Amino acid sequence: MAVGLLFCxxxxxxxxxxxxxxxxxxxxxxxxxKVAIIFSADKFAxxxxxxxxxxxxxxxxxxxxxxxxxxxxxxxxVASTDFHTSHPGPGYDVYLYPGLSLEISTxxxxxxxxxxxSLEAKDAxxxxxxxxxxxxTYNFVxxxxxxxxxxxxxxxxxxDVTYPVFKAIxx
Numbered sequence: 001m002a003v004g005l006l007f008c009x010x011x012x013x014x015x016x017x018x019x020x021x022x023x024x025x026x027x028x029x030x031x032x033x034k035v036a037i038i039f040s041a042d043k044f045a046x047x048x049x050x051x052x053x054x055x056x057x058x059x060x061x062x063x064x065x066x067x068x069x070x071x072x073x074x075x076x077x078v079a080s081t082d083f084h085t086s087h088p089g090p091g092y093d094v095y096l097y098p099g100l101s102l103e104i105s106t107x108x109x110x111x112x113x114x115x116x117x118s119l120e121a122k123d124a125x126x127x128x129x130x131x132x133x134x135x136x137t138y139n140f141v142x143x144x145x146x147x148x149x150x151x152x153x154x155x156x157x158x159x160d161v162t163y164p165v166f167k168a169i170x171x
Contacts, residue, residue, distance in 0.1 A: 013058065037083050
């Protein structure tokens with residue numbers, strides 16, 4: 001069956017990546033802070049469609065992948081964590097703005113998933129507290145492994161971006 005996938009053209013592959021439990025952010029000064037995480041369409045691609053090498057890859061509900069990670073990382077470290085698709089207005093101490101883009105490129109038989117992930121933090125007055133960005137990559141050969149490759153690429157960028165921003169909100 002894998003051989004058939006290798007030679008398939010004009011195939012569409014749809015993925016919803018499962019979230020993960022991230023390590024605790026180990027915050028000490030943010031216990032009373034209310035945090036809003038805003039997955040705005042201009043920065044964060046909730047659904048991504050990529051055409052590469054005769055295949056269409058659709059990654060849907062990408063915010064679910066990060067919601068679980070943020071919830072687990074901030075659990076017990078902040079007063080509350082709420083998720084939004086646009087700026088929720090006043091009432092929060094910290095606003096986090098994640099960004100995500102995915103690319104798949106091909107080179108002969110090897111394919112590469114590249115995930116570019118960013119995170120910006122602002123305080124209640126709109127002052128930027130921190131911003132970080134990084135690209136993670138992961139190679140794959142079998143088309144059926146595109147979801148795992150992109151998940152690994154996303155994970156490769158997560159820690160280096162997220163935890164320095166969390167330290168900044170701990171302040």
